[in-house]
Amino acid sequence: MAVFLSSFVNRVDKKGRVSVPASFRAVLGPDATGIVVFRSLQYDALDGCSIAHLELLSQSLDKLDLPPEAYELIETTIFGGSHQVPFDSEGRVSLPQALTEAASITDEVVFVGRRKTFQLWSPEKFAAHDAATRSAARAKDLSLSKIIAAASLKMEGSV
Amino acid sequence: MAVFLSSFVNRVDKKGRVSVPASFRAVLGPDATGIVVFRSLQYDALDGCSIAHLELLSQSLDKLDLPPEAYELIETTIFGGSHQVPFDSEGRVSLPQALTEAASITDEVVFVGRRKTFQLWSPEKFAAHDAATRSAARAKDLSLSKIIAAASLKMEGSV
DNA sequence: TGGGTATATATGGGATAGCATGGGTCGCTA
DNA sequence: TAGCGACCCATGCTATCCCATATATACCCA
Numbered sequence: 001m002a003v004f005l006s007s008f009v010n011r012v013d014k015k016g017r018v019s020v021p022a023s024f025r026a027v028l029g030p031d032a033t034g035i036v037v038f039r040s041l042q043y044d045a046l047d048g049c050s051i052a053h054l055e056l057l058s059q060s061l062d063k064l065d066l067p068p069e070a071y072e073l074i075e076t077t078i079f080g081g082s083h084q085v086p087f088d089s090e091g092r093v094s095l096p097q098a099l100t101e102a103a104s105i106t107d108e109v110v111f112v113g114r115r116k117t118f119q120l121w122s123p124e125k126f127a128a129h130d131a132a133t134r135s136a137a138r139a140k141d142l143s144l145s146k147i148i149a150a151a152s153l154k155m156e157g158s159v
Numbered sequence: 160m161a162v163f164l165s166s167f168v169n170r171v172d173k174k175g176r177v178s179v180p181a182s183f184r185a186v187l188g189p190d191a192t193g194i195v196v197f198r199s200l201q202y203d204a205l206d207g208c209s210i211a212h213l214e215l216l217s218q219s220l221d222k223l224d225l226p227p228e229a230y231e232l233i234e235t236t237i238f239g240g241s242h243q244v245p246f247d248s249e250g251r252v253s254l255p256q257a258l259t260e261a262a263s264i265t266d267e268v269v270f271v272g273r274r275k276t277f278q279l280w281s282p283e284k285f286a287a288h289d290a291a292t293r294s295a296a297r298a299k300d301l302s303l304s305k306i307i308a309a310a311s312l313k314m315e316g317s318v
Numbered sequence: 319t320g321g322g323t324a325t326a327t328a329t330g331g332g333a334t335a336g337c338a339t340g341g342g343t344c345g346c347t348a
Numbered sequence: 349t350a351g352c353g354a355c356c357c358a359t360g361c362t363a364t365c366c367c368a369t370a371t372a373t374a375c376c377c378a
Binding site: 015016086088089090094 | 362363364365366
Binding site: 174245247248249253 | 353
């Protein structure tokens with residue numbers, strides 16, 4: 001298993017600690033000392049990823065010829081706004097108050113796998129977001145089988 | 160951890176001392192005796208970095224083919240206007256009054272990590288700047304995955 | 319197949335060390 | 349000698365570590 005999959009609801013104790021789902025920790029690898037968390041640019045939620053992933057982003061930035069204002073945006077919002085949170089011996093992290101407030105997270109967190117990264121939501125916000133996303137997908141007549149069929153056609157064509 | 164990450168708010172005591180965040184000191188290394196601080200060229204804020212980084216910047220300047228007026232500008236504003244501030248035994252620095260005034264820093268400072276360097280803001284100014292940056296990013300529909308996707312393409316293309 | 323056991327995971331609480339912060343004293347300088 | 353800055357020590361808070369417990373899942377054996 002190499003990608004973040006499925007979603008989990010975990011409790012936040014009064015010290016602000018949350019268990020990172022074991023399957024997510026497995027994806028991060030046995031050597032991971034923690035995760036990186038920052039505010040999502042699109043939603044009232046948090047984005048999480050491995051430290052290695054952020055380093056990849058850092059290297060990517062150096063390679064891209066981005067306009068100066070884009071650098072500014074990324075450096076301030078991602079690097080300035082991100083927090084590296086280490087695991088304790090039980091695989092928990094403590095989320096900084098600034099971040100939990102921004103995402104309306106109080107006593108429960110939903111971990112949502114998004115392949116290379118994952119998101120942290122308050123249960124209420126996520127329920128609303130999930131419903132909205134589903135109905136939007138339905139309105140666009142998206143379906144998994146259609147996507148796969150389209151991808152297969154494309155691959156055949158390219159062979 | 161090799162880059163300056165996340166942001167911290169620390170108090171300035173009446174002697175003008177501020178604790179440099181422990182994680183920033185960790186990036187600077189155990190041998191660092193202090194930091195270098197100078198006024199940001201773009202904002203009413205201060206830029207900070209290691210002494211080593213300033214030397215690197217100096218060397219980079221020599222390699223670049225900049226117009227003479229750019230050299231002039233950089234040498235007077237950055238090198239002329241920068242202050243080297245040493246740590247005390249607790250990891251604190253005293254910011255020169257000329258700099259704190261320029262950045263409207265009074266009794267609290269926000270340290271903002273920007274990978275190779277960091278910034279020092281007054282809390283009020285930073286809140287405004289952060290909000291503006293964030294909404295600009297949202298308007299541009301920037302996202303982490305898009306940036307990495309773009310960087311990956313570029314890296315593949317360059318091979 | 320069913321019951322029982324063992325392992326892993328999530329969760330909770332207490333102890334401890336690190337860190338931010340504040341104040342005091344000594345020595346240098348003007 | 350007065351003022352300023354550098355160093356030292358003290359304190360409160362917070363985050364980290366360590367141990368304990370509950371629950372769910374997987375495993376094993378009859």
